[in-house]
Amino acid sequence: MTQMNSELIIETSQLAKTYKDKQALAGLDLRVPAGSIFGFLGRNGAGKTTTIKTLMGLLRSDSGSAAVFGIPVADADRSIEIRRRIGFVTEDKELYPYMTVEQIIAFTRPFFPKWRTDFERRYLDLFDLPPKRKVPDLSKGMRSKLMLLLAICRGADLLILDEPTDGLDPAAVEDVLRELVAIAASTETTMFFSSHQLSEVDRIADHIGIIDRGRMIVSGSLDDLKASHQRLQIILADSNPPAIRWPAGVDSIHQEGRVVSLLASHNLDAITAEAHSIPGATVECFPVTLKEIFLETIRSN
Amino acid sequence: MLWYKGWLETRLKLAVVLGVVSCFIIFLHSLPSGSGRVSVVALTGVPRISVVWICAFLAGAGIATQPGLQATKGLHGSMLFTLALPVSRFRLLAIRAAIGWLESTVAISIFCYGIWLRFPAFREAVTGVDMIEFSGILIASASALYFASVLLATFLDDQWRIWATMLVPFIFWQLTSRIPLPAFADILRATGNGSPLITHTMPWSTVAFSLALVAALFLAAYKIAESREY
Numbered sequence: 001m002t003q004m005n006s007e008l009i010i011e012t013s014q015l016a017k018t019y020k021d022k023q024a025l026a027g028l029d030l031r032v033p034a035g036s037i038f039g040f041l042g043r044n045g046a047g048k049t050t051t052i053k054t055l056m057g058l059l060r061s062d063s064g065s066a067a068v069f070g071i072p073v074a075d076a077d078r079s080i081e082i083r084r085r086i087g088f089v090t091e092d093k094e095l096y097p098y099m100t101v102e103q104i105i106a107f108t109r110p111f112f113p114k115w116r117t118d119f120e121r122r123y124l125d126l127f128d129l130p131p132k133r134k135v136p137d138l139s140k141g142m143r144s145k146l147m148l149l150l151a152i153c154r155g156a157d158l159l160i161l162d163e164p165t166d167g168l169d170p171a172a173v174e175d176v177l178r179e180l181v182a183i184a185a186s187t188e189t190t191m192f193f194s195s196h197q198l199s200e201v202d203r204i205a206d207h208i209g210i211i212d213r214g215r216m217i218v219s220g221s222l223d224d225l226k227a228s229h230q231r232l233q234i235i236l237a238d239s240n241p242p243a244i245r246w247p248a249g250v251d252s253i254h255q256e257g258r259v260v261s262l263l264a265s266h267n268l269d270a271i272t273a274e275a276h277s278i279p280g281a282t283v284e285c286f287p288v289t290l291k292e293i294f295l296e297t298i299r300s301n
Numbered sequence: 302m303l304w305y306k307g308w309l310e311t312r313l314k315l316a317v318v319l320g321v322v323s324c325f326i327i328f329l330h331s332l333p334s335g336s337g338r339v340s341v342v343a344l345t346g347v348p349r350i351s352v353v354w355i356c357a358f359l360a361g362a363g364i365a366t367q368p369g370l371q372a373t374k375g376l377h378g379s380m381l382f383t384l385a386l387p388v389s390r391f392r393l394l395a396i397r398a399a400i401g402w403l404e405s406t407v408a409i410s411i412f413c414y415g416i417w418l419r420f421p422a423f424r425e426a427v428t429g430v431d432m433i434e435f436s437g438i439l440i441a442s443a444s445a446l447y448f449a450s451v452l453l454a455t456f457l458d459d460q461w462r463i464w465a466t467m468l469v470p471f472i473f474w475q476l477t478s479r480i481p482l483p484a485f486a487d488i489l490r491a492t493g494n495g496s497p498l499i500t501h502t503m504p505w506s507t508v509a510f511s512l513a514l515v516a517a518l519f520l521a522a523y524k525i526a527e528s529r530e531y
Contacts, residue, residue, distance in 0.1 A: 053531070056384075056385055057384075058381065058384055058385075058530065058531045059530045059531070060530060076389070076390075076527070077389070080387045080388065080389060081387070083385060083386065083387040084387035086385070088382075088385040090381045090382060090385070092381075094379045094381070094382065095379055095382055096306065096309075096310075096379050096382070097379070098309050098310060099306075099309065103309070106302075107302045107305060107306055108302075108386075110302050111302065111386050111387055111388070112387075
């Protein structure tokens with residue numbers, strides 16, 4: 001086990017996991033800085049849930065290392081300490097069907113010494129959860145809210161949220177995102193969440209990691225990623241493709257008629273200069289969205 | 302709180318088991334030959350084996366259908382919530398198994414004392430001490446079967462485990478009828494012809510053997526649960 005960086009809440013190195021004939025993780029290097037809101041993105045089957053389950057001690061990796069709070073997750077005894085400091089929302093939002101809302105809160109509370117009763121009252125009210133209602137009688141959205149409440153109230157140092165807004169209506173999504181940001185700001189809780197809703201990640205994450213085929217293909221500060229990516233729109237004098245050898249850094253080029261759209265991930269100055277060198281062309285630069293970065297990264301991988 | 306959770310999960314099944322036990326006692330009492338018949342068959346040893354079967358089946362397959370780390374797919378989702386709690390798998394499994402064991406012990410005790418109290422002829426032939434010792438060996442034997450069910454629960458779904466649990470005493474019965482086991486290992490005999498009801502002595506060696514079997518079965522169940530991935 002390598003020495004883990006104390007500034008990192010989660011750190012994995014060359015993490016690998018294979019299910020029978022499918023490689024779920026193929027040398028995953030993941031680094032989640034303390035205090036960050038880390039959006040963990042990837043296609044279905046990319047390895048997101050396997051990563052999360054490995055961090056929670058529910059799966060064992062075949063090779064590589066993983067640590068949370070600097071504690072190796074493979075150490076079964078010490079992983080209890082990890083779980084005591086984590087608030088976890090599972091992907092399927094399944095809870096005990098024989099318990100009511102208030103029973104499952106009462107059940108969960110004693111396991112977590114830093115349980116926030118103030119949060120419990122606040123989110124019962126804000127999420128409009130009926131205390132006496134049994135779990136199977138809750139809608140999917142209500143179950144998501146209940147799971148979030150159970151995760152948030154733990155007073156955790158790290159929230160691991162697997163599709164936290166799944167099943168929520170747009171108004172509830174707004175409430176949840178706002179509250180997550182507020183919690184991160186007020187309690188310095190690190191958040192590690194996976195989501196397919198890129199617009200949500202774009203709104204609240206300050207770091208992202210994109211996983212594909214079990215490998216981390218992009219990771220870093222969202223601001224840095226956006227600053228390093230740019231879309232150039234080039235309007236040509238005619239519709240003939242420009243005879244240009246683009247410098248390194250161009251991830252994709254699409255042309256429709258006279259309009260060439262180009263996504264660049266680095267070497268922006270050289271690429272822009274090259275675009276300006278096309279006779280009769282006008283060049284405009286646009287910031288890119290996370291969705292564009294994600295789609296292009298996955299496509300080029 | 303894991304005890305509370307286990308109680309919520311199993312209380313309905315316990316009620317069903319106690320209902321079945323009560324119905325069985327009432328049925329025996331309603332037989333035309335009444336209490337005398339029960340007294341006679343009780344002393345032949347055969348129905349006592351049935352008692353073990355019934356209690357073990359109800360306890361193992363009925364009450365303990367949801368041990369903490371069982372393989373049932375239907376509860377897989379909520380199991381992730383449980384496994385994400387800051388609790389060791391040993392504690393999860395031990396508490397869950399203990400709840401089912403306590404409930405099966407209650408069911409067996411009620412069955413034994415229900416019969417003893419309900420049938421005067423039975424009380425004439427069997428002393429209170431004999432009955433305590435008999436229920437003791439019955440609980441010890443049923444415990445071995447119950448923990449076999451706990452072990453099966455770590456890798457079989459409920460629907461298969463119930464049948465597998467039923468097969469365990471059958472296999473053991475067939476085994477003892479073909480291979481002569483040492484007296485201390487013959488659990489069925491200790492609850493039948495070798496029981497305190499007939500010999501008026503407690504088969505302590507069989508109790509010790511049953512408890513050793515319980516420990517071995519639980520250890521095996523724990524090792525499987527510990528190594529399982531979810």
